[in-house]
Amino acid sequence: MSPAWWGAVLGLGTATGLLVVVTRVLALRGPHLRLRVLPYVRDLVPADRAPAARSTRAVTAVFGPLVRRAADGVERALGGAPSVRRRLGRAGLGLSVHDFRVQQVMWGLAGFALAAAWGLLRTWSRPGNPLPFVLLCAGAFVLGVLLRDQQLTAQVKRRETAIVAEFPAVAELLALSVAAGEAPVAALDRVVRRSGGALSRDLADVLGRIRTGEPVADAFDALAAATGVPVVARFAHAVAVAVERGTPLADVLHAQAADVREAGRRALIEQAARKEIVMMVPVVFLVLPVTVVFAFWPGVVGLSLSS
Template sequence: MTAPLLGALLAAGVAIGLLELVRVARLRQRPSLVSRIEPFVRDVTVGMPAPRQGAESWAAGRAVFGPAVRRTAGVVERVLGGSASVRRRLRRRASTSTLEEFRASQVVWGVAAFGASAAVLLSWGMVADVRPLAGLILCVAAGVTGVLARDLALTHEVQRHEERVTREFPTLADLLALAVAAGEGPVSALERVADVSNGAMSRDLRTVVADVRTGRPLADALDDLSARTGVPAVARFAETLAVAVERGTPLVDVLHAQAADVREAGRRELVESGARREVLMLVPVVFLVLPVTVLFAFYPGLVSLSVTTP
């Protein structure tokens, strides 16, 4: 085979590959079935999880490594347990992930920690002697730490989510009270507040509105909100609203009072946090500023003594 013919074949192969990439990219740009149907069923999809972006990009990886990851996630589930606690935290986090997906993410964190520690040990082994057994034990320990760190990260995510809900609650409660005072019903007021706001608690309100639109009674949707939230103020709000809908009691004053109570609790917690941080603020003063001050005060005397001493 001559060189020109070989070059022509290689160029043709590269051109075919580029054309195939362009064709696949154009196919991915086509609107999906969900995006075409969503405008016609928008009233029952409020609060539902949005379709995950880039799912097609990871389809090949899930097809190849998915079975192994799922089997390893099953092993992690049997070893660690605590399925009820994980489900409860995922629910409080308002996460769309299932227990199986969370266990798979734990496996991914463990594998990443194992691989990172292995890479560090291999790099260190190029300049020093590393015992294989000790390195294997360190890698396994790093993998276990990664699995446990994912569970700890979920707990921190739940705490941050509840803090955001607590910060947003007074404003949303006041908006809801204004909507009710303007003459709107509880359901329409919830819908209006959920539409004009954006945040952690707004998503919970959209979920309540979506449940009501699908035919679920408002009291049941609010009871579900009270059960899944970990914020006492939101639980009291849901119970108060459910009782007001069932018995027809006034809402405006109660909502304003609840918002004021949450704001006062936030201010009190801020003052308490500042009082606790006073002790931490003394650490740089005692260990950094004070030694430098003492050094500047006594150093000239030490120098003069060393000079005058025969």
């Protein structure tokens, strides 16, 4: 075969391979059946609500009983299962305490692996006593376990901050729906369908419990007991009292939304006042010395030349 024929065959094979790759990539990028069906089935909880739980189950399936025994050991050493369970609920992770302990073990193993790799490279270059490196690896494991606990606390704070930022809009929407003549449960359903966020997911859980037969007041009381945000607790108690006693709800929700907005403005003003003091640091230690140097340097040079 001539070189032209070889070039044609190679070009045809390359084009066929690229066509197969592009077709497969486009097929993988298409929406999954679950994503197309779940928006129309509101009562079901999306499976991607807890991706950390799926990854934890996969890791546990790979490593088996060893990881579970290590997680039980961390639980016995640290304790505080009720506090962890409460923080997991406030963070909206959907994990059990055992799953969280498994994640702590994995973080500790990651820290142990990094410390062990560094110690191995160090002993290759400078051989010495291995005891400090063993202690370093153990400390890295403990540090990884504690860092996962600190990250859980940070996740709780971020979610509660998002809830406080979302609350005025949700309360106003609910107040408008109630003022338009809808019942509290129907208004809650409308708000949950029209909004998205951490508070909306909590209200969707409350709506799911109501639909399963739990009384409205009890569902909102459970939300007030589980949440760590005082604003949401007051909101849940107000809705529960309004449903039980038939008191007007729209005015209460408008007032709570106004209070949250005013509290947000006060917090912003306080933060600005603190930042103003921090902004004085570069002015005093950077800008002012440079200004003084520029002001006095020509005079110093002139005096040295005249002398």
